[in-house]
C-alpha cells in the first residue's frame with residue numbers, strides 16, 4: 001500500500017501505509033536531479049574502443065596451458081580470442097567466446113573477473129596488473145552481436161521436445177544449445193520477462209541500455225525456442241505432467257524463497273528483501289520513481305547485498321551501512337565489490353548480527369551484536385538509525401514437488417542429472433558450483449549436451 005504526493009519542493013514523498021491504515025513512514029523518491037541519476041547509473045566500465053582493445057590485447061602472453069582458461073567456469077579459450085582481437089578479427093573472437101558461453105556478453109559485464117580469470121593471469125601475478133580479459137571479452141561479443149545475422153544455426157529438426165523451466169542464464173544457455181542440436185524447446189518462466197537474475201537481480205550500472213533484454217532477443221534468433229511467461233512450477237506446472245509431455249525436462253528455477261532474518265521486528269514497514277528492491281529498481285521506468293530511505297541498512301555479505309547497498313547510495317540515501325555477520329575475508333562479495341561499495345560511500349561493518357528491529361510500526365532503528373568468526377555473540381550491542389532495512393541473507397528453493405534435495409538444493413550429477421528419470425537441473429537451484437551467471441551458463445550448456453547424448457542414444 002504505497003501512495004505518493006508531490007512535496008512542496010521537488011521530490012515525490014512516498015508514505016508506506018500499514019494494513020491498519022496508519023501512515024507510519026516516509027521514504028523519498030526523486031531525491032536527485034535526472035542528471036545525477038544518469039551519472040550515478042552510467043556504465044560501471046566504459047567499453048574499450050578499437051584502439052584500446054588492440055593495446056589491451058597486446059599485453060597478453062598467449063600462454064600455453066593458460067591459467068586464465070582453467071579459472072573460467074565456461075572454459076573459454078582466452079588466449080585464442082585475445083589473439084583474434086590482436087589480429088583484427090573481432091568476429092572470430094566473438095565466436096570463440098560464444099561457442100563456449102552463449103551469454104558471454106553478460107558475463108563480460110558481471111563476472112567477478114578479479115577472482116576468476118584475471119586473478120590467475122600471469123601478468124597479475126608478475127605485475128599486479130592483469131590483461132583486461134573481461135573488457136576484451138565485451139569488445140569481441142559486442143562486435144559480433146552487432147552483426148545482422150545470428151552466428152549459430154540449427155541442426156536438422158530431430159522431432160524431440162524439451163521443457164526448460166526457468167528463463168535465467170542456466171535455462172537460456174541450455175535452450176540455445178538444445179536448439180543448436182535440432183531439438184524444439186519450450187521455456188517456461190514465472191516472470192513477465194526472460195533473463196532471470198540478469199533482468200531482475202543485478203545492479204543497473206553493470207548492465208545498462210537494456211542489455212539483458214537485448215541479449216535474450218539475440219539468443220532466441222537461433223529459432224526453435226518458445227518462451228511461455230507467468231508459468232511457475234508448483235502453481236501452473238507440475239513435474240510429473242512435464243515429464244509425460246516432453247522427452248526431457250531441464251529445471252533452472254533459481255532460488256525463489258528467502259531466508260528469515262532471525263531478529264525480532266522484521267515485519268515492520270521499511271524492511272524488505274534486497275532482491276525485491278533490486279528488481280523494483282531494474283524494472284522502474286525512471287530511477288526517480290524508486291523511493292529510498294535516508295538511513296539505509298543492508299544486511300548480508302554477498303553480491304546482492306553490495307548491489308543493493310551501492311544502488312541505495314546512488315539513489316540518494318544519505319547513510320548506507322552494510323552489516324555482515326562474519327569478517328570481510330568471509331564475504332561472498334569479492335574484494336573489488338567491497339572496494340566499489342566503499343568508494344561509493346557505503347560503510348561496511350563486519351562481525352555483527354542483527355538482534356532487534358525497533359520502531360513504532362515502521363523501522364526506526366536496528367540493533368546488532370558483535371560476533372566472532374564462529375558466530376559466537378561477543379556481548380557488545382550497538383544500534384544504527386534506519387528508515388529502510390534491506391536483507392540479503394541468502395535464498396532458498398521455495399518450490400515443492402522437486403527431485404531429491406541435498407543441503408537445500410536439487411541434487412545433481414556433474415552432468416546435471418537429477419534423481420528423476422529424464423529430468424536434469426542446473427544453475428542456482430542445484431548445489432553445483434558458485435551462484436554466478438557464468439557458472440549457471442556452464443551448467444545449462446553441459447546439461448544440454450548430456451540431454452542430447454541421452455536422446456541420441
Ligand code: SF4
Pocket residue numbers: 059060061062063066067068069078079082120121122123131133
Ligand atoms: Fe594472456 Fe594472462 Fe591468459 Fe596468459 S594468463 S593467456 S597473459 S590473459
